[in-house]
Amino acid sequence: MSNAKGMALPRRGWRFAAPEDDANPSLAEVNASVKVPRGGSWFRRLIAFAGPGYMISVGYMDPGNWATDIAGGAQFGYTLLSVIMLSNLMAILLQALSARLGIATGRDLAQACRAHYPRPVNLMLWVACEVAIVACDLAEVIGTAIALQLLFGIPLIAGALIAALDTFLLLFLMTRGFRYLEAFVIALLTVIAVCFAIQLAAASPDVAAVLGGFVPSSAVVTNPQMLYIAMGIIGATVMPHNLYLHSSIVQTRAYERTDGGRRDAIRWATADSTIALMLALFVNAAILIVAAAAFHGTGHQDVAEISDAHRLLSPLLGLSIASTLFAVALLASGINSTVTATLAGQIVMEGFLRLTIPHWARRLLTRGLAIIPVVVVTWIYGERGTAELLVLSQVILSMQLPFAVVPLVQFVTDREKMGRFVVPRPVALLAWLVAGIILILNFKLLYDTFAG
Template sequence: MSQTPVIEASQPAWKLAEPGTQRPSLPEAHASIHVPQDARWFRRLVAFLGPGYMVSVGYMDPGNWATDLAGGSQFGFSLLSVILLSNFMAIILQAHAARFGIASGRDLAQACHDHYSRPVNFALWLICEAAIIACDLAEVIGTAIALQLLFGIPLVGGALLCALDTFLILLLMNKGFRSLEAFVIALLIIIAACFGIQIAAAAPPMAEVLRGFMPSRQIVLRPEMLYVAMGIIGATVMPHNLYLHSSLVQTRAYPRTEHGRRDAIRWATLDSTIALMLALFVNAAILIVAATAFHGSGHEDVAEIGQAYELLSPILGLGIASTLFATALLASGLNSTVTATLAGQIVMEGFLHLRLPPWLRRLITRALAIIPVIIVTLLYGETGTARLLILSQVILSMQLPFAVIPLVQFVSDKRKMGGFVISTPMAWVSWGVAAIIVGLNLKLLYDTLLP
């Protein structure tokens, strides 16, 4: 059971809500997972493993596939540096989200509701909802494509089948939050294994791969490369993941004391860092496989998942390469379903204090994603869905500052965080990350509006 928070001098100075008015974040799972206090370090780590992996799902969802494929086939290994930079940003921001959720006892949406005016809150909610719909759009497209590749189901039919995943979420939630986390981790293992085999089959030139992790001026100077790079950042550092992580870490029943919170922050940060290193491997693997197979071989125009599926087996000389590719895509789409559902619930309850049944919330979000996929598919076919997939990731990137800036503002404010405030050097690094994101967005807007 959840323990009553003990407010000490060094703990956050958030204004407490009136009794009965402040619901805990994700109340059905709040403090529901036991954390052994006197066990060895490994058992304590295992108790905290889960939220980081659920968040990492958003860093390797179908949207990443489109941007990583486009980046690898068009520009070779050059954009590996963007993936590395994005992952570095993600590790910092998700650690801040975990710290904030544990230290303050509320999620980022609840904190924004308490701190900002009503018009600002409403605008932030709309922006975040748009981000979740853009993410859901990528999941619908990716899952529909995977179903088509593996089972021959038409794209429109696959998109409609995606609505059924609502029942999967309900089933897993009814079995307990640990079951939900186990499902996510199992699918992540499948994704990593599929790409591990493909990397081995591709046998990329390691010297070129390592050079790709070094930043290049061309990424900023070439608009077409910057567009894909922004898509990679948008697909990697997802705005709603910051809201999600600040809530998920509170599912652990750690002591709500200063020592208990500090211990929880340490384990939660380790959990998310390990999980995001797995996401780095998967994203880099997609781009490396695409660069090895397509760049310089006359297939630089491969930007669609279906094209990659058809070409991978013959080019790599591995009969199951295409099947592994599609299987990993399906696992990615199913996994992303779980986290988008929870993020939508957390954002709506936190900003608006409005609670809908999870199945209804999911159906509304899913419908808003399915409709444009069906329209684009009917009008433009598979090419249109591929472009829509990349566009959804660029939209996510444009919305990212509206989640990053409040988070960095809160965790670097000693008046709010008390003894849990981040250090001054880390605050400078965090504001630097926010400045890079804003700067790249402004550059992309300039190139888009004034070509």
Template sequence: MQKARPAKEKENNGWKQEQEMASLQEVNRSIAIKKDGSFFRRLLGFIGPGYLVAVGYMDPGNWATSIAGGSQFGYTLLSVILISNLMAILLQALSAKLGIVSGRDLAQACRDHYSKPVSFMLWILCELAIAACDLAEVIGAAIALNLLFDIPLVYGVCITAFDVLLILLLQNKGFRYIEAFVIALIATIAVCFGIELFLSKPEIGGVVQGFLPSTEIVSNPQMLYIALGILGATVMPHNLYLHSSIVQTREYDRSLEGKRSAIRFATIDSTVALMLALFINAAILILSAAAFHTSGHTEVAEIQDAYHLLDPLLGSGIAGIMFGVALLASGQNSTLTGTLAGQIVMEGFLRIRLKPWIRRLITRMIAIIPAVIVTLLYGEKGTGQLLILSQVILSLQLSFAVIPLVKFTSDKNKMGPFVNKPITKWLAWFVALLILVLNVYLLWGTFFN
């Protein structure tokens, strides 16, 4: 374990301290960006971080709400998925801008701005969120192994611990290999759901209408609650820390024009990647609506139930297999980004560096131990409830990441000429307030209803 020397207290363009330790130091500025050439050639150099971020928007924790929403209410809640995605696009663009302009990730920015006790509490909350996210990935991967290969859930949970070897292998080869692996898994998920949509033959008119907001969502309490679940669990708090760091893996020109260009390309990268996440999340809900809602199976909410019902309802032997493969790819994908986010927040808040395998093992054990205990005691039903609990924890932490992000990017002293424009500033604060209100309502409903 290494601890960096404390930074000298010095005023530096609105920041209190100079940066002595780069974010993700081993890969910081490791990918060269061509300063000339065509627009698409330069854009190609920035493609990658957005897809690592998009993984958090399609992890196993999001599947249950989409399945439940589709089976109960058909295509109606597609508009909620669309709105959630638009909110995510804005927040991730702000996260990338913070990293590019300040040379800090969100954790380092919080440490610089807030007092040590506040920074420490923010770190604790973020670590809880990462552990909760990892818990969802462990359960999702274990369920997928159980469905595809009939491996008992307890053994599946334990098997997920070995993915640390895969992560170490990719990290040793270089950051581009991690990005390529993630993109390949996202493509696998997209192909699987593309096949599922073809087999399910959804009603095109209903899908189009579903993307239009409906007053029925507000008037129906059950529909509203699931809608809030989709909204509240869509933006993952660790993604904001992650994105502000991994955009700095590019060796771009640090001049004003160079930063402006980097912000533009990084925003395009994350926006395109999040639109792909929108397709996948919408596909889960459309599949659930077409397969379950139209056939009268309106109570399907568990991932296992969806898997077992797909084949007989769609009349195809590969529907369930595609669903399971996509779930396994989703779980594996999310483990990579969770590990990186854990490293970023620990180094950023505490300036403590751990070897990647130690960091991964600690995070994984925090997730595996409760998953094993609950699986042994309560079986499949218990893992479903644990999955819901993980999303509640994520929702609880979200505002503690969103509010500092909006605050920093709206501060002219910290951002200079790149400060949020008035319309962006007020839109970002509206989104932050909306997320706060929705998550308070969601938590209240979870614990008291």
């Protein structure tokens, strides 16, 4: 490209786009609101950037994970630990790419899609993402309602309605500042981790069997029932809306908007998300290990309901508070995961449609869409139907993954859009490999489902 005088001009990518082409900053009300030190020790800088990684890790240990991990551990023992590990490694890579996209381009994934794809494609991607958020919301509503019932005896339908009140909690925290929101999330994550550490110690699993479960098995692909649960685990672990969320909330840090500042921010944001996702790996693995140790070898392989797991844990583990810890962690998980779904919904709607509505209205809308199936299923089938609905919601999430993963990988491997922040070729090949694995597993699941 050259101008009238024959002088070379930079290629027109996102980093050279005219200001009028750019959307408003993602989450404009908190964009660049968290100060980061310009110097100091590495620990101070890590703490300054710590937060977004833990917020996206919430989606990797939400109530949907509990249903799939419990079902997987009870039915197949430790075999699906390899799936948890694989999906967590995929998540670490994809979230690192998501953070890179947001920091390098100043756009979240939804804004990037809007800038690149034609309107019909964008509408399709937006609908797919909204379906994923509703499925995620469905899992959160069910999980929160079940936790309220286990702890306080509140009926599931009433618990689902109470869950809609999380809107006001989020609004309160956001008015205090983004750091308060992050602190709240990290506090509840700590509660979840402590609860499962105690249960894991009480379960006293066979260490050799646990380590063997991290070795991949061909049965995961050849056994349709195991593949269904495995896809649920992947859908519950690698969350589509988290890719949109992470690309936005990393921009809350007030790093220097220069190449040097962005490079530094990418490094610290990647460290933050990697450390946080290792915590998610521990929690997910702990849920499956506890389920395998308590149910698989004791004649309770058919345990799939969270309420059944709660009822059986204390007597099977020989720890009187095991069931209470289980319910407390579930409640913390349900409350926590509503925060990320709320922000993701706002980011997706603003990014794809440039449509801004009050946060409370957006949350009540998605909450309403999630509460209706819970109320209907509970009314018709009772509590027994909620577990199947939970696992189904996670499979739906898994089916939506390609619609977020493929655009993300396409963008971060495009030098015109990323400039000097384009990912290295080995990382690009690995990213496309991960996208390919997700696509293949989805097609296999579709075939097995519709072919019976």
